[in-house]
Amino acid sequence: MRNRGFSLIELVVAITIVGILAAIALPAYTSQLRKSSRAEAQSVLTTAAGNEQQYLLNRRAYGSSLAEINVVVPADLNGKYTFAVAAAVGPPPTFTLTATAIGDQANDTCPTLIIDNAGNRTPAACW
Numbered sequence: 001m002r003n004r005g006f007s008l009i010e011l012v013v014a015i016t017i018v019g020i021l022a023a024i025a026l027p028a029y030t031s032q033l034r035k036s037s038r039a040e041a042q043s044v045l046t047t048a049a050g051n052e053q054q055y056l057l058n059r060r061a062y063g064s065s066l067a068e069i070n071v072v073v074p075a076d077l078n079g080k081y082t083f084a085v086a087a088a089v090g091p092p093p094t095f096t097l098t099a100t101a102i103g104d105q106a107n108d109t110c111p112t113l114i115i116d117n118a119g120n121r122t123p124a125a126c127w
Helices: 007-061 105-108
Strands: 080-089 094-101 112-116
Touching: 007 080, 007 094, 007 105, 007 112, 094 105
Parallel strands: none
Antiparallel strands: 080 094, 094 112
16 A cells, blocks of 8 residues: 655655745845836826926926825835925926835835936936
8 A cells, every 4th residue: 555645855845946936036026016116106206297397387486395286195105215395496496306215115226216397317227
């Protein structure tokens, strides 16, 4: 009569293979999550830049906060990015929008994203 089942060696080999695959797949997966969050932050900054230009046309000055220019940060970016608006009144008026990665997102290759009133995007390689 033959025993049906797995031997201990077969089980250890299977667990080792699964562990190796997980060690390869998990970093790639988290990297893709960071890229996805970065793209979403870029979208928020681009929308905010457009809203700043419209705000300038309506009020002859740039808005000084995201709420003032009617930009809502998606809930899934909370804990991943902080957004800042810097508007200067002096001639000519200017603005700079910044998204700074926080938490695990700070391990991204592009931890800070900046766009200004001239459309300059920094760092250029991240856009």
